[in-house]
Amino acid sequence: MKILVPVKRVVDYNVKIRVKPDGSGVDLTNVKMSMNPFDEISVEEALRLKEAGKADEVVVVSIGPPKAEETLRTALAMGADRAILVETEDQVEPLAVAKILRGIADAEKPGLIIVGKQAIDDDSNQTGQMLAALLGWVQATFASKIEIGDGKATVTREVDGGLQTIDIKMPAVVTTDLRLNEPRYASLPNIMKAKKKPLDKKSPADFGIDTAARLKVLKTEEPRGREAGIKVKSVAELIDKLKNEAGVL
């Protein structure tokens, strides 16, 4: 079985982003970029399935600017077999991303597509579900455990209030949640090897996909700030303030 894993290049999760003063967006100049953390979990899961003999090839794909090649090289260094970069300078919305991924899935015929549940830049949490819809495949979102059987899989999902376990028929789209695994670090020899692994370049037009935005961003602003309050000296003072000043106890 082949596993397809989309990965996104996003602002590193440790970076405190700045909103541009003119409201036109978020300032990304000289900001550290990394692989979306949920996508790292997806890559890791695919590699573990391959190591367990459940898969024979892991193909990673990214849709983004030429620099997204770095993100793909990171995935290759972790152990993915080959990569596809769909180059575009546009901000591609989840629906168009899903359409491009459908095109790739049609060509590659994976048995499983593992998608991060959300990207930490736009926080949309849509792509995996949309891709499953477009392919007419089953979806298992927010996975914290995946067990592959014969033509099916059992997935444990993180839902409000606890866990839900479902059986799904393959091929399927699974989206990953935090507790699925802890991604590995790429070793130096593997980083060197990754430079020689195959990486195909494509464009959205190769899949006949128009990436024009459906949503118009009118402005981007700073959230309403919150100011630091006071420090209290003791638990007794805290209780007094909460009762008599804030009125919340």
Next chain:
Amino acid sequence: MPILLLADHDNATLSDLTAKALTAASKIGGDVHVLVAGKGAKAAADAAAKLSGVSKVLLAEGDDLANNLAEPLAALIVSLAGTYDTIISAATSVGKNVLPRVAGLLDVAQISEIIEVVSADTFKRPIYAGNAIQTVQVAGAKRIITVRTSSFAPAASQGPLAAVEKISTAALSSSLSAFVKDELSTSDRPELTSAKIIISGGRALGSAEKFEEVILPVADKLGAAVGASRAAVDAGYAPNDWQVGQTGKVVAPELYIACGISGAIQHLAGMKDSKVIVAINKDEEAPIFQVADYGLVAGLFEALPELEKGLR
């Protein structure tokens, strides 16, 4: 055209998050029809019929719909979509699972987790863990929206009773997925997303035992829900469904007490709209103090038992 609101429920009871999503739907304008899809869900449908602003409840029942599986539920919504220009749901694990599938099937963009309705086609939503707020306008005839419920007050439950109409669920059958089991945490404490008071613990607690030993008694005294930082969840001190943050639950209680939580961006994203924030941390440089109304620099293992005793 009317708005279709997908109800969140467990067949027996309607989640109050639906009442909050209803407030957002009503702000968009137009009649609101609530879809209650499940099995043996009459009670949830009757509760939805009482909410002010609901003009009709659609009750769809069937074996396929009993467990909120995405494929039959999305197929049902798509079968109804023709007469609605807006399809909306609370951003719960059900809404987040199924609405993007509906959007994919209908070839419509989705707007996730709105926090404000600016006008019928313009909405505000947080990006980058709430560190920026985008105002987006939808082009096209259809809108698919999930609602961050912590930003909306619940609609009242005293409106004139809306009609409950049973709808057919023939031809939904999907054999792609099958429900195996739910393992939902059972607790007498309030739900995180609707609690008035939340007490959360971080990695500083050091172990699951200590988390239970010092956080839970205070929670019980306050009648509070219990939350945790991602670090505490990752370390195994607390279950994932307690996680508050960008990748967990987003909450806005009257009082949020953060204990031994440093205040990472991803945690602040989940709680910074709380009315009053208290931080207890022994590191006085912890970023959590920058958003706290009341900060106490103290060790948790002394301060929390003292707090528990002091609450009468």
